[in-house]
Amino acid sequence: MSIPKEPRQLMINVMYLVLTALLALNVSAEIFNAFDMVDKGLIKANDALDASNKDIPAAIKKSAAKGKQFETYANRVDKVGEISKQGTDYIQKVMDAVVDEAGDRNKKHDEGDYVMAYGNRELKGKRDYDATTRLLVEDGEGEKMKAEMINIKNKYLELIDEPDRAEFASKLPIVIDDVAWTKSANKKKNWSDFTFGHMPLGACMPIFSKFSNDIKSSEAGVLNYLAAKVGLTEEVVLSKFRVVSAPKKSYVIKGEKFETEVFLSAAADQSSNTGISIAVNGARLSVDAEGSAKWSQNASEVGIKKYEAVASVTNPVTKETNQYRQTFEYEVGERSVTISAAKMNVFYIGVDNPVEVSAAGVPSAQIKVDMSGGSIKRNGDGSYTVNVPGPPGPAKVTVSAPGMTGSKDFRIKRIPDPSPRLGGKEIGGKIGNGTFKAYSGLIPMLDNFDFEAKCNLAGFTLTRVAKRQDPESAANRGAKIEGAAAALQGKATPGDKYIFQDIRCKCPGDVADRNLGQLVFDVQ
DSSP states (O other), X not given: OOOOSSHHHHHHHHHHHHHHHHHXXXXXXXXXXXXXXXXHHHHHHHHHHHHHHHXXXXXXXXXXXXXXXXXXXXXXXXXXXXXXXXHHHHHHHHHHHHHHHHTTOSSSOSGGGEEEETTEEEETTTTOOHXXXXXXXXXXXXXXXXXXXXXXXXXXHXXXXXXXXXXXXXXXXXXXXXXXXXXXXXXXXSHHHHHHTTOOHHHHHHHHHHHHHHHHHHHHHHHHHHHHHTTHHHHHOOOOEEEEEEESOSEEETTSEEEEEEEEEESOSSOOOTTEEEEETTEEEOOOTXXXXXEEEEOOXXXXXXXXXXXXXXXXXXXXXXXXXXXXXXXXXXXXXXXXXXXXXXXETTSOEEEEEEETTSOGGGOEEEEESSEEEEOTTSOEEEEOOOOSEEEEEEEEETTEEEEEEEEEEOOOOOEEEETTTBOSEEEOHHHHXXXXXXXXXXXXXXXXXXXXXXXXXXXXXXXXXXXXXXXXXXXXXXXXXXXXXXXXXXXXXXXXXXXXXXXXXXXXXXXXXXXXXEEO
16 A cells, blocks of 8 residues: 555554554564464373383384394384484484574573573564574574484385385375475475474474474384384283173073173283273173173063163273273063064065064074975074965964974965056056157056065057057067057157056066056047
8 A cells, every 4th residue: 555645544544554553562472372282282192102102112123032033123113212312313413503593592402592482481582584594494493303303214125124115104204294384385495394484493393303203203113113013912912802601591581590701802812811800880790710791680571672782992011001892782582483574474475475484582593484385484584584486375384493483374465466557656547748758668566565576577568549540569578668569659640549458477486478568548
């Protein structure tokens, strides 16, 4: 905008700019608080990684003593710690230099680089971006840091076996994006300019902590790799778990006691149950020497009952506790035999008829099912499938189990006649001339039939009755209108009557075609 010549207006504009700057400073204070929170969180995470990595090297060396083939991995353990310490010391050195550059510049990181603000100790130059730009960008320290991070990553990878190196490299958290800066809207001359250029010190501190975190996380990854190579995971780290319930009975009769063994199934062969605890429905159970626990409950009511088992495992190396939970169920019933058709008390010829058979209190392996009038087959899910060849008539399903028998009568029937429809829609009556000509065939539809079945149209005769003309007929094979019948259909004009007669189809189980009657259309 143009500069006003009137002094009063000029003063108002200057005051507006000052107010805007003050507002920006308030927003910046909130942002700096956020940066400080992130930095403190990363520092805590780094401390946790140090604690986690502390005990693993000694455990690796102890496990490697099992055989000479593990010696090479034990020799790499100390190098992992050296790489981590050298890397984090370097990051700390750069951070101290930047803090001093933005602080009292006495060539060391000390209390002179901090001030007290509102009772809080904070960096003296946390808003200073000249110092960070000067040291990290202009003096090249940022590019040295990038090169050092890449060097640290390569040193870690040298401790990984060659066949595993490429896959392991893709999982290391040390990643330097040296491409994004080339695509930045603001022209940046290199990675350090993109990362640190005109960045206040308070915003750079979480970046330093993040680099340290990457180094320590990579250290943990390499140590876990070496631990797996010496078989440490087989002795002290259980990697694959599954809560298992082994009930004595699948069904429980009312009044009996339901009893099951709940245990933790682990992938490791030489695991110890030390640190394993098991609870069912919140009640902690006693765990035996084999790592299993027993739980029982009285079966007082009929129905399906559920219970939740929770296994807690503490890793003896990392001291981390993980929980694994699973919900199980059992059914309480009374002694009886039940036979029911899944859809109705009819078996249809030519289709699979699903049947459910149960005998409460008896394992399914002890149930024997037979039938007359057809065949019955047990499926993998415990249900049954009945096939009847015909003819229509009676059938009987008989069930026998220890201490009980039962049977049920069924009727064998043909699949009901389908409804023929022109184009799968029209059943006769008035129809538009264009609509009639557009349909290409008859489709037999099984309305309200619950089974998966399809009937095939065998053929029909099409007759055209036009005003003051003799009727014309054409036989047609199959469902599609073609040949002479299609030519006859193409003559349709308002006032004509078309009759589809002698409509024949064959459904599953049919020996011969069945007649579906006729359809009559009045062309409008």
